[in-house]
Amino acid sequence: MKVRGIATALLMILASASSLGHPGGKPNFDFVCQLGSKSVRVATEGDELVYRYGTAANPELTIRGSARNHNLFFLHEGGGRGEAQQLRFVNGDYSYVLYSQFTAPGYDGKGAEDWVKFFVLHGKTVLRAQLCRNAASFEDFDQLDHLPPDKLVPVLD
Secondary structure, eight states: OHHHHHHHHHHHHHHOOTOOOOGGOSSSEEEEEEEOOOOOOOOEETHHHHEEESSSEEEEEEEEEEEETTTTEEEEEEEEEEEEEEEEEEEETTEEEEEEEOOOOOOTTTEEEEEEEEEEEEOOOEEEEEEOOOOOOOOOOHHHHTBBBBSSSSOOO
16 A cells, blocks of 8 residues: 555656656746847747747747657757757748857866857758847756757858
């Protein structure tokens, strides 16, 4: 009887932590790229990451991304003194990319980089490239590392 109670409690704990890890029902990925008066926001909703472009009151484009929908990809490269991350949503022939780059400073204290850039691509052609204001590297690798790896070469223009 004790074993069954422990097993039931364990199952309840595991069930409450969904595949995207929503403790207390709160999203575990919430990222904003400020682009002047508009922004790109990516947040967890259910078992999807949702991309919204526009203003908070009027999103102009919404993409629901998931591995299941085959429209969301992630790339994480590097480690040690630097890393790069690329999160890409696909909508038809268009890709909407958030790319972050971090490089630790050298021993002389110079050469550090920490930025996020937003890209819109048609196929492999860059239509728009803009630095995000007030954005930092993506933090929830637990969720992002489960996405299909992005085979699109990182966009750096």
